Amino acid sequence: MDIQGFQGRLIIADQSEYDTARAVWNGAVDRRPQLIARCDGTADVVAAVRFARDHDLEIAVRGGGHNVAGTAVCDDGIVIDLSAMRTVSVDPAGRTVRVQGGALWSDVDHATQAHGLASTGGIVSHTGVAGLTLGGGLGWLMRKYGLAVDNLLAAEVVTADGSVVQASADEHPDLFWALRGGGGNFGIVTSFRFALHRLGPEILAGAVFWAAEDTGEVMRFYRDFIAEAPDELGSVIRLGTIPPWPVVPEHLHWRPAIAVACSYAGAVNDGERVVRSLRRFGTPLVDLVGPTPYVAHQATIDDTVPHGWHYHWKSTNLTGLSDDTISVVADHAYLAGSPRSCVVMFHLGGAVARVPADATAYPGRTVAHNIVIEAVWRPHEAGEHAVTETAWADRFLHALEAHRSTGVYVNFLDADDTTRIQEAYGAPTYRRLTEVKTKYDPDNTFHHNRNIRPA
Numbered sequence: 001m002d003i004q005g006f007q008g009r010l011i012i013a014d015q016s017e018y019d020t021a022r023a024v025w026n027g028a029v030d031r032r033p034q035l036i037a038r039c040d041g042t043a044d045v046v047a048a049v050r051f052a053r054d055h056d057l058e059i060a061v062r063g064g065g066h067n068v069a070g071t072a073v074c075d076d077g078i079v080i081d082l083s084a085m086r087t088v089s090v091d092p093a094g095r096t097v098r099v100q101g102g103a104l105w106s107d108v109d110h111a112t113q114a115h116g117l118a119s120t121g122g123i124v125s126h127t128g129v130a131g132l133t134l135g136g137g138l139g140w141l142m143r144k145y146g147l148a149v150d151n152l153l154a155a156e157v158v159t160a161d162g163s164v165v166q167a168s169a170d171e172h173p174d175l176f177w178a179l180r181g182g183g184g185n186f187g188i189v190t191s192f193r194f195a196l197h198r199l200g201p202e203i204l205a206g207a208v209f210w211a212a213e214d215t216g217e218v219m220r221f222y223r224d225f226i227a228e229a230p231d232e233l234g235s236v237i238r239l240g241t242i243p244p245w246p247v248v249p250e251h252l253h254w255r256p257a258i259a260v261a262c263s264y265a266g267a268v269n270d271g272e273r274v275v276r277s278l279r280r281f282g283t284p285l286v287d288l289v290g291p292t293p294y295v296a297h298q299a300t301i302d303d304t305v306p307h308g309w310h311y312h313w314k315s316t317n318l319t320g321l322s323d324d325t326i327s328v329v330a331d332h333a334y335l336a337g338s339p340r341s342c343v344v345m346f347h348l349g350g351a352v353a354r355v356p357a358d359a360t361a362y363p364g365r366t367v368a369h370n371i372v373i374e375a376v377w378r379p380h381e382a383g384e385h386a387v388t389e390t391a392w393a394d395r396f397l398h399a400l401e402a403h404r405s406t407g408v409y410v411n412f413l414d415a416d417d418t419t420r421i422q423e424a425y426g427a428p429t430y431r432r433l434t435e436v437k438t439k440y441d442p443d444n445t446f447h448h449n450r451n452i453r454p455a
């Protein structure tokens with residue numbers, strides 16, 4: 001098979017690298033594309049899009065391959081794979097960075113921290129920049145510097161007809177609006193340009209763990225603690241077991257526990273003052289907060305969510321952390337069968353909430369918390385574990401029904417959540433996204449995603 005004008009690598013089923021090339025982060029996803037077109041640059045992406053359209057092939061687009069629903073790979077069609085396009089170029093004087101469409105956040109952090117600069121990325125460094133940004137982009141720095149989309153200055157996009165366009169506040173502003181939250185519906189982004197901020201290289205960061213039995217008290221304390229917290233404080237609650245990290249005493253490995261993980265986007269001394277009361281609350285099992293390189297912090301939990309394990313996620317926005325909500329969370333969080341399953345809750349607000357609702361397509365500006373229930377099992381545990389862990393996550397979400405606000409972060413939707421896409425955006429944003437989709441991709445060429453249908 002040949003694609004005219006394509007200079008990257010074409011991978012088909014009888015090649016030894018085919019199985020590695022079709023694998024995505026979620027090992028439960030097992031799809032067999034006809035062809036994987038691993039692009040070397042924008043020209044290859046253009047050639048692959050034109051080829052796919054000429055041959056009426058289903059298209060999946062791969063950035064970091066992290067989406068839990070496995071939308072980066074399709075059956076039968078073509079995967080337009082940007083995983084070899086990971087160049088990151090920093091302009092330290094202008095405080096901007098240009099990032100190719102297949103880069104991971106670890107690539108960005110590595111390059112930008114060499115200049116003492118950073119931009120909001122996800123909390124796991126092997127996540128792709130493209131998918132995360134196009135859905136919104138939550139991370140440790142968001143309360144201070146906004147979401148990934150709030151730092152996006154421009155994007156180069158290959159549209160459904162194979163044209164290359166620039167999207168920014170000045171060029172194709174409608175497309176630029178839609179790219180900032182609307183996902184991969186409008187074209188293939190070959191490069192992003194982000195604003196950077198002074199940070200690190202050392203920051204105050206880490207997690208404090210308490211016994212699972214203390215969950216209710218810890219969460220009620222946390223609710224009051226974050227109400228007073230400055231924007232510099234990014235925090236995430238994690239309920240599950242304590243990872244078997246070398247820095248944790250061995251007798252605590254895999255013990256059910258609640259963790260509050262935090263990072264401070266400012267001077268280490270100031271951060272120490274801000275988190276003092278948190279670290280002193282109750283009787284922590286282990287306290288891992290301390291000065292740490294920002295790059296290391298970004299990768300702290302990477303090994304708790306490795307590639308190849310099987311994952312099933314359920315997520316929702318929450319109305320707040322009422323006593324009742326906390327009770328439901330505490331009652332369900334530790335009922336998973338696997339010590340690898342866990343629950344993650346992001347705290348938003350700050351700079352995220354100060355951006356007007358209609359400025360970008362990211363819809364959750366007023367959401368203070370969301371929750372991701374992560375059912376996890378290893379490949380050899382598929383079968384019984386798949387059933388019990390999946391049922392736990394589904395039951396947990398159901399129990400939260402009375403406590404959830406409408407809405408869910410689109411990047412946390414799993415494969416069986418296709419009916420929740422309109423819920424993710426809400427009617428006005430979804431309508432506007434439909435208009436932009438109709439203009440830039442009227443035939444719905446890019447539909448192997450969290451799809452917004454053209455009118």
Ligand SMILES: Cc1cc2nc3c(=O)[nH]c(=O)nc-3n(C[C@H](O)[C@H](O)[C@H](O)COP(=O)(O)OP(=O)(O)OC[C@H]3O[C@@H](n4cnc5c(N)ncnc54)[C@H](O)[C@@H]3O)c2cc1C
Pocket residue numbers: 024025060061062063064065066067068070071072082101102121122123124127128129130131132133134135136137138139183184185187188189190305411412448449450
């Ligand atoms: C362990 C883990 C941690 C996470 N943590 C966070 C977090 O902290 N914050 C957060 O906001 N999200 C987080 N997420 C969710 C994450 O944002 C999504 O999974 C996102 O889709 C990952 O992007 P990717 O490029 O790796 O995905 P992929 O699976 O490669 O792509 C997903 C979809 O994005 C689109 N896409 C990918 N690349 C391009 C491109 N270049 N141009 C156009 N469309 C493209 C396609 O539609 C594709 O189907 C996390 C996910 C995981 C698995």
